Amino acid sequence: MQIKPSSYFLMLILLFTGAVIGSSLTFRYFESALLPLIIGGLVFILGSFELWRELAAGKAAPRTGDEPDVKRSKIGSTLAWLLGFAGAVYLAGFLITVPLYLLSYLRWRKRSWPTAIAVAAFTTIAIYGIFEIGFRAELWKGLIFS
Amino acid sequence: ILVGARDVVHHWWLWARSAVIGYVVGVLPGVGPGTSSWIAYGHAKQTSRHPERFGTGCVEGVIAPEASNGASTAGDLLVTMAFGVPGSLGMAVMMGGFILVGVNPGPVMMAKNLDLALTLLLGVALANIIAGLICLAGSRSLAKIAFIHLDFLYPIVLTIIFVAAFVTAGTMLDVAMVIIMAFLGLAMDRFGYSRPAMALGFIMGGLFEYYFFRSVLTSGPLFFLTPICMVMVVMMIVLFSYPYLRRVWQGRARN
Numbered sequence: 001m002q003i004k005p006s007s008y009f010l011m012l013i014l015l016f017t018g019a020v021i022g023s024s025l026t027f028r029y030f031e032s033a034l035l036p037l038i039i040g041g042l043v044f045i046l047g048s049f050e051l052w053r054e055l056a057a058g059k060a061a062p063r064t065g066d067e068p069d070v071k072r073s074k075i076g077s078t079l080a081w082l083l084g085f086a087g088a089v090y091l092a093g094f095l096i097t098v099p100l101y102l103l104s105y106l107r108w109r110k111r112s113w114p115t116a117i118a119v120a121a122f123t124t125i126a127i128y129g130i131f132e133i134g135f136r137a138e139l140w141k142g143l144i145f146s
Numbered sequence: 147i148l149v150g151a152r153d154v155v156h157h158w159w160l161w162a163r164s165a166v167i168g169y170v171v172g173v174l175p176g177v178g179p180g181t182s183s184w185i186a187y188g189h190a191k192q193t194s195r196h197p198e199r200f201g202t203g204c205v206e207g208v209i210a211p212e213a214s215n216g217a218s219t220a221g222d223l224l225v226t227m228a229f230g231v232p233g234s235l236g237m238a239v240m241m242g243g244f245i246l247v248g249v250n251p252g253p254v255m256m257a258k259n260l261d262l263a264l265t266l267l268l269g270v271a272l273a274n275i276i277a278g279l280i281c282l283a284g285s286r287s288l289a290k291i292a293f294i295h296l297d298f299l300y301p302i303v304l305t306i307i308f309v310a311a312f313v314t315a316g317t318m319l320d321v322a323m324v325i326i327m328a329f330l331g332l333a334m335d336r337f338g339y340s341r342p343a344m345a346l347g348f349i350m351g352g353l354f355e356y357y358f359f360r361s362v363l364t365s366g367p368l369f370f371l372t373p374i375c376m377v378m379v380v381m382m383i384v385l386f387s388y389p390y391l392r393r394v395w396q397g398r399a400r401n
Contacts, residue, residue, distance in 0.1 A: 034362060034367060086321060111297060119302070123301075140318060
């Protein structure tokens with residue numbers, strides 16, 4: 001029996017709703033637990049039905065179809081940049097990471113140095129001006145520098 | 147530009163029908179302007195004398211969805227303000243803004259903040275007129291925005307999202323939540339789950355829980371057995387089951 005990627009996602013949903021139902025059973029007041037039980041129960045039942053349908057379908061045509069390798073690698077690289085940016089922000093803070101990220105990303109996309117530097121500088125100044133000066137919101141300085 | 151305006155006048159009946167479709171669909175909670183545009187497009191194609199021209203730049207295929215798209219905002223706003231039920235994702239976000247400043251959309255808002263409600267209505271009407279004038283004046287320049295390459299849009303938009311997520315509560319946990327939601331959204335898009343429906347449920351969840359809790363405290367767990375609730379439950383069952391029943395009836399009629 002071939003398990004499709006969508007079935008794994010459904011299993012995650014079922015796991016989550018199972019946790020919701022289990023957690024709501026520990027609530028002190030029945031009225032508080034009622035809504036999570038109802039919604040969680042409904043989602044669990046419908047999700048189980050959908051999972052059974054998918055597993056029973058076996059080698060039926062997948063919902064999304066076969067994705068070409070190019071598209072898969074594009075999604076992978078996009079996610080890698082997303083996670084890398086998030087990690088760098090956590091370590092070094094916004095004001096250091098943002099210009100470095102923009103510069104490196106645009107250079108990786110084969111943009112020219114003047115374009116990459118201009119976009120990085122403009123975006124960093126705009127973010128600093130709008131958030132730190134305009135909204136007086138202190139941006140994250142990073143684990144290293146805080 | 148004026149040729150486009152003349153086309154709308156020439157197809158005024160299609161424009162009117164599409165606007166009504168958009169308004170009615172906009173009134174339905176959770177059904178956004180995207181849906182109304184598709185319905186209006188389908189209706190325009192079905193009622194057109196030349197349906198084969200649709201998909202080749204036929205002006206009717208532009209007039210119908212755009213008229214519907216604009217009209218659905220009015221329907222969305224009506225439902226959002228009068229009943230406190232957001233008609234679309236945009237209205238759900240606006241409702242969140244209302245609640246943040248202490249205005250609760252719904253019948254109470256119509257009674258206590260009628261001036262705000264009327265201001266919004268006039269604002270929407272005026273916004274459409276002003277937007278039309280701006281578009282007429284700057285359409286050539288504005289069209290160039292559509293040509294900004296994804297190489298520039300993606301990193302800039304991502305940066306703004308992360309910064310905005312952080313400054314909301316000043317904690318990096320919100321940025322982590324953005325990443326988790328990004329993966330969730332990607333999975334939902336890949337496997338065919340509705341992301342607008344989830345966002346709508348996320349925003350409405352708190353309100354739903356509050357009123358549900360009040361109903362249970364007032365009338366007990368079987369509060370839905372009251373006459374008004376029963377009528378609404380029956381209506382919901384009919385609405386949900388109608389597409390399936392219709393398919394069954396049509397299948398039987400064909401046989």
